[in-house]
Amino acid sequence: MNHFNFHDLEECLNKHIPANDLGEVKRLLFGRSDDHAIELHSETLQLAEKYNFDARGYAFTAEEEEFRKPRIVRIAAVQNSIVKPTTETVAVQRDALHEKISKIIQAAAASNVNILCLQEAWTMPFAFCTREKLPWINFAEDPEHGPTTTFLRKLAHRYKMVIISPILERDTDHGDQLWNTAVVISDSGNYMGKHRKNHIPRVGAFNEASYYFEGNTGHPVFETRYGRIAVNICYGRHHPQNWMMFGLNGAEIVFNPSATTAGISDPIWLIEARNAAVANNYFTVAINRVGTECFKNEFTTGNGKAARHEIGPFYGSSYVSAPDGTRTPCLSRDRDGLLIAEVDLNLCRQLKDYWTFRMTQRLAEYGAGLTRAAQVDYIPQIIKEKEKPTS
Numbered sequence: 001m002n003h004f005n006f007h008d009l010e011e012c013l014n015k016h017i018p019a020n021d022l023g024e025v026k027r028l029l030f031g032r033s034d035d036h037a038i039e040l041h042s043e044t045l046q047l048a049e050k051y052n053f054d055a056r057g058y059a060f061t062a063e064e065e066e067f068r069k070p071r072i073v074r075i076a077a078v079q080n081s082i083v084k085p086t087t088e089t090v091a092v093q094r095d096a097l098h099e100k101i102s103k104i105i106q107a108a109a110a111s112n113v114n115i116l117c118l119q120e121a122w123t124m125p126f127a128f129c130t131r132e133k134l135p136w137i138n139f140a141e142d143p144e145h146g147p148t149t150t151f152l153r154k155l156a157h158r159y160k161m162v163i164i165s166p167i168l169e170r171d172t173d174h175g176d177q178l179w180n181t182a183v184v185i186s187d188s189g190n191y192m193g194k195h196r197k198n199h200i201p202r203v204g205a206f207n208e209a210s211y212y213f214e215g216n217t218g219h220p221v222f223e224t225r226y227g228r229i230a231v232n233i234c235y236g237r238h239h240p241q242n243w244m245m246f247g248l249n250g251a252e253i254v255f256n257p258s259a260t261t262a263g264i265s266d267p268i269w270l271i272e273a274r275n276a277a278v279a280n281n282y283f284t285v286a287i288n289r290v291g292t293e294c295f296k297n298e299f300t301t302g303n304g305k306a307a308r309h310e311i312g313p314f315y316g317s318s319y320v321s322a323p324d325g326t327r328t329p330c331l332s333r334d335r336d337g338l339l340i341a342e343v344d345l346n347l348c349r350q351l352k353d354y355w356t357f358r359m360t361q362r363l364a365e366y367g368a369g370l371t372r373a374a375q376v377d378y379i380p381q382i383i384k385e386k387e388k389p390t391s
Ligand SMILES: NC(=O)NCCC(=O)O
Pocket: 120, 200, 201, 203, 206, 233, 234, 235, 236, 258, 259, 260, 261, 264, 265
């Protein structure tokens, strides 16, 4: 099937599953059978219509508590295609993306979004497949004072919104190195800090290791006005320990800005961030770009297939998962979109109390086991059947 004949999983279920089975199918696929959609502000919907993106909203509630007030926060994911051909200058490509995203952020603000995350390397095409340095490395910016952070700080301040901005970073203080970095800007418009992608892919066309190394910023959790947040960038979602460390540091929401293509990862996309939400008792927000990106020079992918000019299609499908394992429907596979989720952060502790994973986790046991497994002379603990005596 052509991926672009199939736009939207939920739409397909609604169309084809018999009405009396639909609730149970949704309970098994999404963790709940009811429609938890929320109405978005009319300005959000108007901007979505005008600028040709989807806007959808859902709510996750928690039990009422005697001693804690609900901690209701609106979080958002943005998925989008690039705007200009990759043959345009870096400044033209980047500015066009700034312009597109400013409309989507405005739409999010109209529906009172508190924390918003953009997709991985959102200011550029995902050009790492080419393995060519120029012009792509010219998209790299200073995370604190570069043009993208400067641009977003104004919006964050204007809308009192925490914004997570994943970019290609140039670290001029340390040998001009490049990094794949998420910048966190507070609701007062201040630069809060950054996190560098912990796991760098060496799969398919994702040749990022030619540009930057595994991150060296650990697993920071940012204490924002609206809650404790962290960022697990793309390929890091395949590593349960990466998710776990953000949880151990107290994250209540972990964003997973990604760039991944149909065929590589779509069968596992819907389970990874959802599983992490369950295992770590926090909300997760999985975000993927849309569209196919074309480059002037052909590149090969090391799979015996002919060289090509294109990477993609990126299949979108951004979604939010709650610590109880429920999830929103996805955004579409091929359209720009804004996904808003209203969450009660009290749900995190409620699920901690229910499952008691932290108590049963046996961190010290695994810490020791992992240390042993990382040694070069580690002998895997395998038990074989004893040889039977031959008679
Ligand atoms: N951007 C990125 O890390 N992509 C790798 C492919 C994947 O993890 O799905």
